[in-house]
Structure formats: structure tokens, C-alpha cells
Amino acid sequence: MSNAAAGAGLPANVVVFERGWLSSNNILFVGARETALVDTGYATHADQTLALVESVLGSRSLDRVLNTHLHSDHCGGNAALQRRYPSVRTEIPPGEAALVERWDEHRLSFLATGQICPRFTFTGLLQPGTECMLGDSAWEVHSAPGHDPHSVILFDPASRTLISADALWENGFGIAFPELAGEPSFGEMAATLDLIAELAPLQVIPGHGRVFNEVDKALATARRRLDGLQRNPVKHARHAIKVLMKFKLMEVHSISLEDWSAWLQGTPYLDAIHLRFFAGEALGQLTGDIQAELIAAGAAEMDSLSIRNI
Numbered sequence: 001m002s003n004a005a006a007g008a009g010l011p012a013n014v015v016v017f018e019r020g021w022l023s024s025n026n027i028l029f030v031g032a033r034e035t036a037l038v039d040t041g042y043a044t045h046a047d048q049t050l051a052l053v054e055s056v057l058g059s060r061s062l063d064r065v066l067n068t069h070l071h072s073d074h075c076g077g078n079a080a081l082q083r084r085y086p087s088v089r090t091e092i093p094p095g096e097a098a099l100v101e102r103w104d105e106h107r108l109s110f111l112a113t114g115q116i117c118p119r120f121t122f123t124g125l126l127q128p129g130t131e132c133m134l135g136d137s138a139w140e141v142h143s144a145p146g147h148d149p150h151s152v153i154l155f156d157p158a159s160r161t162l163i164s165a166d167a168l169w170e171n172g173f174g175i176a177f178p179e180l181a182g183e184p185s186f187g188e189m190a191a192t193l194d195l196i197a198e199l200a201p202l203q204v205i206p207g208h209g210r211v212f213n214e215v216d217k218a219l220a221t222a223r224r225r226l227d228g229l230q231r232n233p234v235k236h237a238r239h240a241i242k243v244l245m246k247f248k249l250m251e252v253h254s255i256s257l258e259d260w261s262a263w264l265q266g267t268p269y270l271d272a273i274h275l276r277f278f279a280g281e282a283l284g285q286l287t288g289d290i291q292a293e294l295i296a297a298g299a300a301e302m303d304s305l306s307i308r309n310i
Helices: 043-057 078-084 094-102 186-199 215-231 233-252 257-266 268-277 283-296
Strands: 002-005 014-019 026-030 035-038 064-066 089-092 131-134 137-143 152-156 161-165 203-206 254-256 300-302 306-309
Touching: 014 043, 026 043, 043 078, 064 078, 089 094, 131 152, 152 186, 161 186, 186 215, 203 215, 215 233, 233 254, 233 268, 233 283, 233 306, 254 257, 257 268, 257 283, 257 306, 268 283, 283 300
Parallel strands: 035 064, 064 089, 161 203
Antiparallel strands: 002 014, 014 026, 026 035, 131 137, 137 152, 152 161, 254 306, 300 306
16 A cells, blocks of 8 residues: 655655555655655555656656665665666665665575565765755655664755654664664664754654654653563564564565464574574474464464465
């Protein structure tokens, strides 16, 4: 599902495509001299991403692609857009630039999470502490570690609009992935929430969900949830496994039990979370219990041959 939104208070030249999972929201800037798209969705939704962009731009070219961070749901459409618009410039945060340049699939997150992202190239960097011109306005680039150590957020001080990526949603935030790998990041996530409070945006374009303007309420919700995760990191880890499993089911729609088992056993991130947080429990038992929770919640169904997303 997707829809274009021009939220109250948003600059007139900003179009937000609110996407359903698996894709992040896409933010299209239509400036007098240049067009740009922030975040490009998941690879399996690339045709829809292209159609949404073309529905606004028509025969006009897309000049720039920018990624807030390099998770598959935010950059999976990069390659398709680069094919459709051969002269498009692509800018990414600097932290993983060397990995993208040599396409190190073992250190980028795609293989580790069992997700897909076609290879893309980049032409520039979104350096924190700088400004970038989007839709004829200067947007500030801020470092926003926590969900991802290299993520950035973008802020327009003129309209006080924030593109928050997965640092802040209306009802929470993205998984703190570094924590799952043994790299403390809950503190960084808290600092990023403090930064957002200091910026005092009037409206937020999140990585997922609708544009919202009750920012103080969202920050309070995020801080409560973060406090809970800090008190119970095992709950956070179990939730992460469930999210990765559900994400895969949404991608494939239906998968044979044999292939599903192979994916569960062969996805490095699941194994790493298991060893760090659930070493006393077999991985098959852990994922089986979580799978049963998905089925009981009506999020999946299974027969003797396959498991399906619903």
C-alpha cells in the first residue's frame, strides 16, 4: 500500500509517499532546478517506487537519490532508480561507503538479515554537520546513531520539518540493531531522541507510518519504550527475531517448510542473536516458538507443506 501525502505545514515542493511494509516511506523533492528522492524502499517494491516517482515527475528526470541509512527497506530501490535515471546522483552516509564501493555483502546488513538489495553505486556522501539543498531549501544533516550506527536525519529549519528515518516513529522507533551484536547503542538512541527534542520540529516524516506533528507525545512514547528495552534487553532481542521472520514472510508471501527451515538456520543475524541472548535454547525451538506466536496472532498460517504471510 502507498499513498502520497502533503502534510499540513510541509513545504509545498515535498511529496511523501507513505509506504506499507516492506518499504520505507519515500520523500520526493520537486525543486525549480532539481529533483531528489530520500529513501527508496525495498527491492521487491521497486516497480511501485518507480511508478510513484514517475506519477509526480512525469517526463522530468530524477536528479538525486539520498539514503538516510543502508538498511534494505531504505535503499533497496536504488539500483532500479539508477537504471531508470542513468544520470541520477546517489548520496549515502559516509560510515559504510567503503563497503558499498567494494560491495562487501558480508559486512553490509543484507546477507546477515537474510534480505535482498541489488548492488548500487554512489556518487557523494551525506556528511553530518553539513547542509544539503533539497527542493530549493537547505536541509541540515545530523548524525542519528542508535537504530543504525551510520544513520542520518534531515532537518529543514525554515519549516521545522524533520525526516527522522527510523530514529523516531509516531509510536516508537526501529530496532537497535547494534545492541543485538553486542555493541551498546541504547545510549546513542537516547541521545538521538534528545537531539530531535532540541531541534523541536513541528512535523516529522518518519521512515514508516504517517507524517505526524504531535512530536512531544512521540518522543515521550519513544523514551518509555527505550527505558523498557534497557531494563529487558532479552525482550528486545526476541522482538528483533520476530520482526526479521515476519519481514521475510512478507517478502516471499509463501515458502515451503523446507526452504523456511533453511532460511531460519542459514541467516547469520538470527544465529548471532540466538547465541548472544538465548544460548541455552536450541535455535529451532526458539524460532518455532516465535513462529507459533505469529500464527496465533493471525500474522501467518501454516499447513503440512508451507508457511504463508497473512
